Every structure is written in structure tokens, then in C-alpha cells.
Amino acid sequence: MNIIIIGNGITGITCARNIRKINFDATITVISEESKHFYSRTALMYMYMGHMKYENTKPYEDWFWSKNRINLIQATVNHLDTVNKSLKLDDSRILNYDKLVLATGSIPNNFGFPGEDLNGVQALYNLQDLEKMEKNTSNISSAVIVGGGLIGIEMAEMLHSRNISVTMLIRENAYWANALPQEEAQLIGNHLHKHGITLKFNTELKEIRTIDQVNVHSIVTKQEETIDCQFLGITTGVKPNIKFLKNSSIEIEKGILVNEFLETNIPDIFAAGDCAQFRYVKTGEAPIEQLWYTGKMQGETLANTICGNKTTYDRGILFNSAKFFDLEFQTYGKVLPEITPEQESFYWAHENGKISFRANYNKLDRSIIGFNFIGIRFRQVIAEQWIREQKEIEYVIDNLKQGWFDPEFSDAHDKKIAKSFSSNPIN
Structure with a gap:
């Protein structure tokens, strides 16, 4: 089986690695126009700030790819022939495939501001x-x-x-x-x-x-x-990188349309990561998922399907994290800018202005549906377990310490949060 993956971001590389784990004999080729080797995109800022060099951003040593027989090509795909199952590269090479994975990621939005083409x-x-x-x-x-x-x-x-x-x-x-x-x-x-x-x-x-x-x-x-x-x-913001597919027979809208197996409308062609758009989504979920961990999950799921074990993609409970200078942020489940009429929200903030906790829960049965943590490190497995098991807000508040993993000797804040919750008239 000859598999070509366009895109060497977290989705494409995760897919390639997992295919190799399952299928020892498959021919795997990864094409990227940006770089030959996979690197951590989130490390770009640390390269600029002098904390890391480019070689430090590569999760795998350069010898890893040949050892695992994953062929890397740095080139641009100029044309996709879905009938003859072939790709034409910008150096005129023609590559044939049995299975094709589109993991082309996203590109920055362009709004055509006057002067946008100036230097700087x-x-x-x-x-x-x-x-x-x-x-x-x-x-x-x-x-x-x-x-x-x-x-x-x-x-x-x-x-x-x-x-x-x-x-x-x-x-x-x-x-x-x-x-x-x-x-x-x-x-x-x-x-x-x-x-x-x-x-x-x-x-x-x-x-x-x-x-x-x-x-x-x-x-x-x-x-x-x-x-x-x-x-x-x-x-x-960004948008799916799909311009090169505009004249192809692959169905696209904002992204490349896929089903729950990450299959496109063309047999043996799949799409995953930032460039994929799900045809059918659950209420409250986005049709295009542009998160690092969902890209990784899609790559893992797709590898199983390509290797004969057809697997439905399931994102599970939403998670995201970020850092604002030295301020850490984590979110789990559904915490929207404004709560719905069926929800209640409890919010607590430390007087130092750098730490806060939010828990959203259903009014009817008081089951937890989402968390925001700022300046607090909380165990992902605990937060997801409580949401999945629909624990009541009272249980969550009483057991917050289970999820804390802040540095030793730091204040866990759970007693202050519990006191604030008990004194809140809404609760």
C-alpha cells in the first residue's frame, strides 16, 4: 500500500507514525512545502525570543524518519489527479498513491486592508x-x-x-x-x-x-x-489551506468536507486536522477543529481507518490551554462567553488578580459541564472525568483538591473557593 500524506504538521506526522506502527510494509511519503522536518509550531515564539534553536523544536532526530521508513519531501503540490491517483509537484515529479491524506493545515485570514503588502x-x-x-x-x-x-x-x-x-x-x-x-x-x-x-x-x-x-x-x-x-x-485568525483543491472533484466548503471516518467524497482520499470540515456535527460543536490535540487525535484515528480498522473520530470533552506571558489558562468542556438559560455559572477570583476559577453546571440536575482555570494547574483526567460522569457542582467544589498539581507549598485555594461557593446566594 502506497500512502501519501500532504502536510507535516501534528496531524500528518501523527498519522504517518501510527500507520507505521500498524503496517510494517506500507510505503509512506510525507510532503510539505514549508519544511522538510516536522517541528513544533508552538515553539516559533521561543525561537524568536532566543530560548530555543530550530533543532530544539524538532520532536524527533533527523535519523528517525529513515529508520521508520517515512519518506520526507519538501515540495509544493501543484495538481491532484483523483482519477489516476497521482500528484504533480512543483519540480515536475509525478507521484502515485493508493491512499491520500490531506493534512494541509490552515493559513492566516486575509482581509485586504489597504497597505497590506507593505514591508513590515x-x-x-x-x-x-x-x-x-x-x-x-x-x-x-x-x-x-x-x-x-x-x-x-x-x-x-x-x-x-x-x-x-x-x-x-x-x-x-x-x-x-x-x-x-x-x-x-x-x-x-x-x-x-x-x-x-x-x-x-x-x-x-x-x-x-x-x-x-x-x-x-x-x-x-x-x-x-x-x-x-x-x-x-x-x-x-486562520482558515483551512484548501486553495489548491478549488478546481478538483473533492467537495469543499470552508474546509474539506469529511464524514465521521475523515473520508472525503472521493474514495481513498481522506482529510484531517485544520483543513477538515465535518459534514455533520453535534449541537454546540464546531465543524472545523483547529486545535493541536484534536489534530493529533484525528491523525491517530485516521491511521486506524487507513490500515483496515475503520474508526469513528470522537473528540471527546473539549480541552484547550494557553499562556498569557506568565499566566496559565486551562479550559475543559463547555464554557461559552455567555451561559445559556439552562445553565448556572460559579466564578471565583483571587484578590491578587492573577488567579480565577469557573465552573458551569446545569440548572436542572446541577451536573458539571465545564471549567476555566487561570493561574491554577488542574489535572486534565480529573476535570474530564467529572464532566463525563456528570458530577454535581457540590461534589466538584468539595473535591477540588483531587485535581490540583500546583508547585509544592503553593496555596491550593480550594478552601477559599468552597467558602465563596457556599456564601453565594445563587448556589
């Missing part, structure tokens, strides 16, 4: 972007970032590490308010402000200006405010 204006997604950012931020003093998501805050921390002043334009009324409840959004926003990041809420970019027709010099907001800057980071 860019996104941050891959190694090439990092190299560009090194050049664009050399000997500058001020930067603006458009967008208040996770990539935006990573870029802000990177620039801050080089003593570059940073202003963030955020469309909502608080940081990441489209994903976080208001209290957490404000807590994180206050933390960023204390680190010297200027946050401009309810603000959108109107245009990018230059005085030499080459480099960015300033930006203008929709409120007609001018902000001087020598660098503009565009971090307004």
Missing part, C-alpha cells in the same frame, strides 16, 4: 513568517497587532521581549471576549496591561500608511486614530 506587515504562522519577522522587527521601536487571539498575544510577548512597544487593536470590548466570559477576559486584559501592552478595545483597523511607498509607517483605525508603528502584525 505580516502574519505569524510558519518558519518563513518567523524569518520575515526577524527582518521586519530589526531596529524598530513600536508595533501594532490587529486581533486579540492566541497568536496575537504570542506575537505581543515576542515583541515585548525585545523592548518593542506593542499596541493591540481588539474588535471586542475585552481581550478574547469571543471565547472567554467577561470576567476572565478582563482579568487577562489587566494582566497584559501590567506587562506594558496597550489594549485598544472596540477598535478595528481601517488602513495602513507609508511615507516611502515601501515600509509601514503608521495605521489608522476606524475611529480615525493614527498610531505610529514600524511593524504591523495581522493575527485575525
